[in-house]
Amino acid sequence: MLRSEIIENMFVGNCLVDMYAKCGMMDEANTVFSNMRLKDVVSWNVMVAGYSETGRFDDVVRLFEKVHGDDNMVINQLIDMYAKCKEVDTARAMFDSVSPVDRDVVTWTVMIGGYSQHGDANKALKLFSEMFEQTRPNAFTISCALVACASLAALRIGKQIHAYALRNQKNAVPLFVSNCLVDMYAKCGDIGKGRLVFDSMTERNEVTWTSLMTGYGMHGYGEEALGIFAEMWKMGFNLDGVTLLVVLYACSHSGMIDEGMEYFNRMETDFGVGPGPEHYACMVDLLGRAGRLDAALRLIEEMPMEPPPVVWVALLSCCRIHGKVELGEYAAKKITELASNNDGSYTLLSNIYASTGRWKDVARVRSLMRHKGVKKRPGCSWVEGVKGTTTFFVGDKTHPRANEIYQVLSDNMQRIKDIGYVPEKDFALHDVDDEEKGDLLLDHSEKLALAYGILTTSQGAAIRITKNLRVCGDCHTAFTYISRIIDHEIILRDSSRFHHFKNGMCSCKGYW
Structure with a gap:
């Protein structure tokens, strides 16, 4: 077949191209493709997919140039397409295939935007910084970078980008950039600054x-x-x-x-x-946080649609807060029936068992997770400083100043014990003796981040910490006490909300 000059039947040609592409034989696929008298959208898509999967991105560009001509617009559209399809690594490979001198502001913007939208905020900001070596960002680039700052709670960088926007916008800052600024300041813990931006805007939308x-x-x-x-x-x-x-x-x-x-x-x-499922989940959360779990369950049972996992997860989370084991088991069962690989539900149920000392049940849940290939999301916390953010994991001793960090933490924990703090050992989720549980609590990532913040933050300045999961109850109590003995406000953002600790009080007032 490959030796024939022309392939008359388009269906046969497409099948051959697809077969060779799926076998990774792209040279053979290209031979068939080139010999086809007629081609349709399937022909082109199969070739693009094959080249992409085998990493031959230059050939993808060549194909698009055949259709659209040699134009940066084509490459930019490809990068944008892959990023929007969550193929961020492929988008980056396309980006890297373009010579730096040929990248225009759109090339940079679509790549930065791809990272920002799909959980690679650090890479987005790194690329934003590199961009200045070749060209200058426009308003769309700035908005993408602000989204990344909001994701990381990177207030210092966000302020720098805000200042850049004010200096370099010929006219007023565009509405969509101002909206990103309000969002960025709020998510970085400075809601007052977000309100100032809001009040200064001459135009507002929804x-x-x-x-x-x-x-x-x-x-x-x-x-x-x-x-x-x-x-x-x-x-x-x-x-x-x-x-x-x-x-x-x-x-x-x-x-x-x-x-x-x-x-x-x-x-x-x-x-x-x-009201949709998300509204019901929010109401379950509202009632559950207040301890009204029976009312939350009734609301679920009265839903006009089948309750999806998000609703049951809200109930399970509240069961964890209030130690309601049986109801938690019921909610977890519902979740696994609907979404068997929901890692959060297994973790929450395991934590409920651990907090009530049911270690055999903890082992059973963890064994089930291993069997199903469900992995617990690792917790980490990061603290913002003058030189950027520093990230800590549980028991992290990799930092060059680890000895100092643990010493600062130990000293402050002893000081708050002297004024009434008692470790909440129910949050040490391992079957060990009480002394070891105390050591495990000391290793929590948010405590390490706080100790580093105390060590490195200038006097009187706020310590800004972000945790990717919900803050542990013992850490919340410890932070409340520590805020009485240090000259810093502690601003903690967890997966649920912000906590402002100051003078022995937390802004959450127990609703977290």
């Missing part, structure tokens, strides 16, 4: 208002969030399901149960928005 409202909710300022919502409604902005979800979220993280129930019940009648 995203602007929702970003500020979300920020207030994350920080536990429920009344302020509802005030923003009331203004937004009064001014006639469109109120959709996302807006109402933010309202419920704010109520949940401020303990505003009655207000949350009221808005939930008014969704359809007053706002024309039917």
Whole structure:
């Protein structure tokens, strides 16, 4: 077949190209492709997929150039396409195949945006920094970098980008960049600065208002969030399901149960928005955090649709908070029936068993996880400093100043024990004696990050820590005590919300 000059049957040709491509024989696939009299979209797509899977990105570009001509636009569209399809490594390979002198601002922007949108915020900011060697970012690049800063809670870099935008924008900062600034400041722990940006804006849209409202909710300022919502409604902005979800979220993280129930019940009648699974999950979280687990379960049972995993996960999380083993088992069973590889549900159930001393059940759950190939997401915390962020894992001793970090931590833990702190050993999730449990609690990543922050942060400045999971209960208590004895506000962002520790108090008021 390969020796014939022309392949008349397009279907046969496509099948041959596909076969060779799937076998990794791209030279043979290209021979068939070149000999086909007629080609359709399938022909081209099979070739593009084959070259991509075998890492021959120059050939992908060559194919697109045949169709579209030799143009940067083609390469930029390819990078953007792969990034949006979550093929970020492929997008980066395409990016690297372009000579640095041939990359324009769009080339850089789509790659930075790809990293920002798909969980590689550090790579996004590194690439943003490298970009200045070749060209200057535009407003779209800046917005992508701000998204990365928000993801990492990288306030220092976010401020630098804000300053750059103010210096280099010929006209006013575009609306979409200002929206990113509000979001960035809120997610980096400086909601006051986010409000200043909001107040300075001459134009606002639904995203602007929702970003500020979300920020207030994350920080536990429920009344302020509802005030923003009331203004937004009064001014006639469109109120959709996302807006109402933010309202419920704010109520949940401020303990505003009655207000949350009221808005939930008014969704359809007053706002024309039917509650979806996410709204129910938020209400389960609201009731569960307040200890009203029976009411949360009733709400689930009354749902007009089959409760999806997100709703049961919300209930299971609240069972972990309140130590409700039987209800937690029921919720976990529902989750595994719907999504058997949900790592969070196994971890939560294991933690419930561990906190109540049911070590055989802990071993059973962990064995089940191994059998199913479910891996627990490793916890880590990072603290922002003058020279960037420093990340710690549990029991981390890899830092060059590890001895100093552990000494600072040990000293401060002893000081807070002297004023009443008692380690909450239920949060040491291993079957060991009490002394070892105390040592395990000392190894938690957020405590190590705090010790490093105390060691390196200038006097009076806030220590800013981010944790990728929910903060441990013992660490929360320890941070509250430590904030009484150090000259720093501790600002901790976990997977759920912000905690501002100052003078022995936490802004969450127990709703976390």
